[in-house]
Amino acid sequence: MTRTRTRGTGLAVLLAGFATAVSLVVASPAWAHAELVNAVPANGQIYQDSPRTLLLQFTDPVTVPPDGVRLFGPDGARIGIGAPVHRVGDDTSVEAPLNGKLADGVYTVSWRVVSSDSHPVQGAYTFTVGTPGSQPAGVTPPGDRSGDAATAYGAARWAAFAGFAVLLGTAFYLAWCWPAGARRRSARRALWAGWGASLAAAIASGLLYGPYLADGDVASAFDPRLLSTTWATGLGRALGVRVALLLAAAPALVWLLNRYPDAPDRRTRWTAAAAVLAAAAALAVTWSIANHSVTGEAGGFAVPVDVVHLVAGSVWLGGLVALAVTHVPTRDAVTLRVAVPRFSHTALVCVALIAATGLFQAWRQVGSPPALFATAYGRVLLVKVALVVVLVAFGAAARGWVARHYGAVGNRRRGGPDPHQLYAFYRRLLAEMGVGAVVLGLSAALVAMEPARSTAATANTAAPANRAAPVPAVPIPVPFSAGSGPASRGAVLLTVFPPKVGPAQLHLSVLDPNGAPLNVPEVHAAMTLTDRDLGPIPVELQGADGHYIGQLNLPLPGRWQAVLTVRTTETDQATVRVVVDVSA
Numbered sequence: 001m002t003r004t005r006t007r008g009t010g011l012a013v014l015l016a017g018f019a020t021a022v023s024l025v026v027a028s029p030a031w032a033h034a035e036l037v038n039a040v041p042a043n044g045q046i047y048q049d050s051p052r053t054l055l056l057q058f059t060d061p062v063t064v065p066p067d068g069v070r071l072f073g074p075d076g077a078r079i080g081i082g083a084p085v086h087r088v089g090d091d092t093s094v095e096a097p098l099n100g101k102l103a104d105g106v107y108t109v110s111w112r113v114v115s116s117d118s119h120p121v122q123g124a125y126t127f128t129v130g131t132p133g134s135q136p137a138g139v140t141p142p143g144d145r146s147g148d149a150a151t152a153y154g155a156a157r158w159a160a161f162a163g164f165a166v167l168l169g170t171a172f173y174l175a176w177c178w179p180a181g182a183r184r185r186s187a188r189r190a191l192w193a194g195w196g197a198s199l200a201a202a203i204a205s206g207l208l209y210g211p212y213l214a215d216g217d218v219a220s221a222f223d224p225r226l227l228s229t230t231w232a233t234g235l236g237r238a239l240g241v242r243v244a245l246l247l248a249a250a251p252a253l254v255w256l257l258n259r260y261p262d263a264p265d266r267r268t269r270w271t272a273a274a275a276v277l278a279a280a281a282a283l284a285v286t287w288s289i290a291n292h293s294v295t296g297e298a299g300g301f302a303v304p305v306d307v308v309h310l311v312a313g314s315v316w317l318g319g320l321v322a323l324a325v326t327h328v329p330t331r332d333a334v335t336l337r338v339a340v341p342r343f344s345h346t347a348l349v350c351v352a353l354i355a356a357t358g359l360f361q362a363w364r365q366v367g368s369p370p371a372l373f374a375t376a377y378g379r380v381l382l383v384k385v386a387l388v389v390v391l392v393a394f395g396a397a398a399r400g401w402v403a404r405h406y407g408a409v410g411n412r413r414r415g416g417p418d419p420h421q422l423y424a425f426y427r428r429l430l431a432e433m434g435v436g437a438v439v440l441g442l443s444a445a446l447v448a449m450e451p452a453r454s455t456a457a458t459a460n461t462a463a464p465a466n467r468a469a470p471v472p473a474v475p476i477p478v479p480f481s482a483g484s485g486p487a488s489r490g491a492v493l494l495t496v497f498p499p500k501v502g503p504a505q506l507h508l509s510v511l512d513p514n515g516a517p518l519n520v521p522e523v524h525a526a527m528t529l530t531d532r533d534l535g536p537i538p539v540e541l542q543g544a545d546g547h548y549i550g551q552l553n554l555p556l557p558g559r560w561q562a563v564l565t566v567r568t569t570e571t572d573q574a575t576v577r578v579v580v581d582v583s584a
Contacts, residue, residue, distance in 0.1 A: 034058040034092075034115040036123055041109075043125035043538060044551060050102040050129055053095055054081065054109060061091035062113040062121075063233045065214040066225040069096045069112075074105025076556050104130030106502065108555040110534055112215065118235035118290045119450065120213050124535045126553040149211030152218050156204040157444040163197030165440060168280045168311065169318015170194055170326070171256065175272040176346065177319070177339040178327055180262040186326040188257055194318070195253060198283075199246045206230055206239040215533065235290035242286040249279055277311065284310040291447050292365055302364060309357035313443075316350035317436040319343055324429035331422065337406055344402045347395050354388070365451035370572075377449045384442040387435055394432040401425055477511060480566055482574035490518045492564055494578045501557050501584050506539055506550040510566060517546025522567035525550055527580075529558050536563060557584040 038057035041047055054069060069084040082097035094113060107129065112122040170191045174182050181187040210226025211217060213233075220226055230236035252275075260272065288306040323343055327336065362381065372378035405417040417425065477491035493509040506525060512518040525548075528535030539550040554560070560580045567573040 034060040034062045034113065034121050036111070039109070039125060041107075041127035043127065044540065044553065046128040048130060051098065053097050054084075056094040056109075056111055056113075058092045058094070058113065060116050062094065062115060063213075063229060064094045064113045065210065065229045066223075067112075067214050067216070069094060070110045071098075072108040072110070072555060074103070074107065074555075079107075102129045106553045106555050108534065108537075112213070114213055114229075114233055116234070117292055118233055119448070120215075122533075124537045126537060126555050128553065148217035149208050149221070150215070153205065153208040153212040154444065154448065156201050156208055157447060158441050159197055160201035160205060161440045161444050162437065163194050163199075163201050164280075164283065164310075165194070165314040165318040165436075166190060166321050167194030167198050167318065168276070168283075168314040169316070169320070170322040171253070171276045172273060172280075172315050172346075173319045173322035173327075173339075173343065174256065175260070175276050176269060177342040178322075178335055179260055179264050179269070180335055181322075181327060181339075182257045182260050183262070184326060184330065186329070187322065190322060190326050191253060191257065195246065195250070199243065202239050202242045202246065206236060206243075209233070209235060209239070233290075238286040238290040242283060245279075245283055245286070249283075252279065277315075280311050280314065281307050284314075287447075292451050302361075305357045305360050308353055309361065312350040312353035312357070313439075316347050316354070317433075317440065319346065320429055320433050320436060324426060324433055328422065328426045328429065331419065336422075340402055341406050344399050348399070351392055351395060358385075358388075377446065377451055380442055380445055380449065384439060384446070387439050387442070390435055391432060391439065394428065394435070398425075398428065398432075401428075477515075478576050478578055480574035480576050482566070482568045482572040485569055485572075487512075487518055487520050487568040488572065489513055490520075490566075491515075492566065492576050492578075494562055494564065494580075496552075496554075496562070496580050496582075499580060499582050501554050501582060504552055504554055506541075506552055506562070508541065508548045508550070508564060510546045510548075519545055520566055520568055522573075523548055524565040524567075526563045527552065527554070528561045528563060529556060530561055531558055532556065554582050557582050 035058060036056060037059055038055075040053075040055040041051050054071065056069070064084045064086070066083060069081065071079045071081050073079050079102075080099055082099065084094050084096040087093040087095055094111070105128070106126055108124060108126050110122070110124040112120055115121045170187065171194075174187060174191070178187075207221040207227075208218065210223065210230040211220045213229060214220070214226060216226075231240070256272070261268065264272065284307040285303070287310060288303045291306070293302040293306040323340070327339060330336075362385075366372055366375075366378055366381065372382055405421065477493050479489070479491045481489050490513060491511045493511060495507040496504055497507070498504055508523065508525060510518045510520055510523065523541055525539040525541055526536035527539060528537070534556070537552070539552050541548040541550045543549055560582050562578045562580055564576045564578065565573055566576070
């Protein structure tokens with residue numbers, strides 16, 4: 001036991017060191033989230049004649065849902081346009097024909113497309129035809145995007161992770177730790193439950209992904225247009241492959257349950273375990289090729305690392321389910337004496353792999369320690385890491401329990417726990433399973449979130465974000481802090497005049513702690529009407545020496561949010577959010 005434990009600890013140290021070395025030598029990834037780089041009509045431009053089409057050009061290939069481009073008129077009502085499509089041979093462009101001539105006024109274009117990593121990206125801008133004219137008071141666009149599908153799709157993602165963990169963990173536990181369990185009804189139920197949940201979650205994800213991209217509701221899950229959009233994305237095709245692999249795996253599961261020997265020799269056990277892991281890796285690839293792993297310069301290395309991370313976590317957490325739900329309740333002292341130490345050693349190797357691959361993923365997707373606390377992705381990741389540490393503590397206690405009750409004393413092995421001790425161990429396993437379920441939920445959430453490094457790079461939610469009350473008649477400075485250096489601390493002073501629908505000027509002053517103008521390398525501004533899912537609308541700023549002016553058109557009344565990003569150094573920036581009440 002001591003010799004095996006030493007080997008496992010050495011393996012953990014070796015893998016962690018390897019991941020650290022890789023993180024130091026691999027080039028910093030350039031995140032491939034699509035950004036709008038050109039539009040016709042252009043943002044803020046005035047056109048004397050009505051345009052005939054809307055053209056959006058992005059930095060990377062995108063997939064556009066049927067309702068991915070919307071146009072709102074001067075009165076706030078939605079205007080029907082043709083279906084958005086790609087230009088021939090150019091997946092980076094989206095073109096939508098206009099159905100008729102546009103009257104004079106200010107128009108708002110709202111777009112929502114799918115980036116190369118299968119995540120939706122959205123924005124908005126305004127343009128003017130002829131004379132802007134007046135805007136009717138109190139008019140807002142209809143709430144045609146309910147977003148109900150987002151919650152259902154999130155639940156399907158969690159079910160997919162949970163089902164995969166139960167399926168893989170149970171199959172590996174039976175093949176490696178408890179071959180005789182294949183004859184047990186409880187083990188069979190757990191295995192098929194994991195398989196069924198995985199299949200159902202994959203199908204549900206495929207149906208819900210289209211409505212999720214369109215920010216629609218669950219009722220549109222069978223819309224042929226949305227299903228076609230889903231299949232056109234990398235994630236949609238990966239889900240199709242996953243369903244096919246799960247169906248192909250069913251005969252192998254039948255063989256495992258009916259033909260696998262109760263006491264296989266060492267070679268047979270190794271072969272069966274390797275086959276389970278190979279099939280699991282194939283399934284795990286369907287996640288890894290359609291998430292954050294495919295973006296960045298190190299994508300070729302990140303995908304297999306992500307596969308190892310997912311497989312190791314599923315073997316560990318799913319094995320806990322198999323041990324607690326199917327094996328421990330049997331109180332079979334003979335098979336538990338063999339299976340529990342085997343699983344303990346397996347869990348140690350899994351923890352080492354999770355630590356090594358998780359370290360690389362954290363470096364790649366977060367980039368810097370400040371981003372852990374300054375972005376939503378980083379904060380969720382911190383919670384996940386904290387819970388994994390709790391799981392590791394549970395595992396360490398379990399290894400000690402196994403050593404006390406199943407280890408050797410001299411040349412004689414211990415007799416095993418009594419029923420009371422086994423029940424206490426069972427309750428500990430249930431608590432560990434509960435924490436593991438939360439970890440899977442956080443993993444599903446992280447898959448859908450923009451990585452911290454990408455968030456900071458695109459200045460959508462950079463750190464630290466300061467929220468302020470609505471801008472009063474006399475604006476007040478809103479403080480910011482980012483990194484170190486002479487421009488690391490200060491405040492911004494924002495004025496939008498007039499705060500009414502139509503043309504307006506945005507005045508932005510950047511001040512040092514003493515209230516004097518502060519010269520910073522770069523400043524960005526954007527406006528978002530969150531209640532109507534409109535924006536961000538970029539505002540082009542001009543100026544220097546701490547004072548900047550931007551021209552904008554506010555198309556609709558409501559509570560707008562000004563997102564002001566102040567870059568203080570080459571690597572540090574702060575985003576300040578200020579609410580601006582806009583009247584009709």
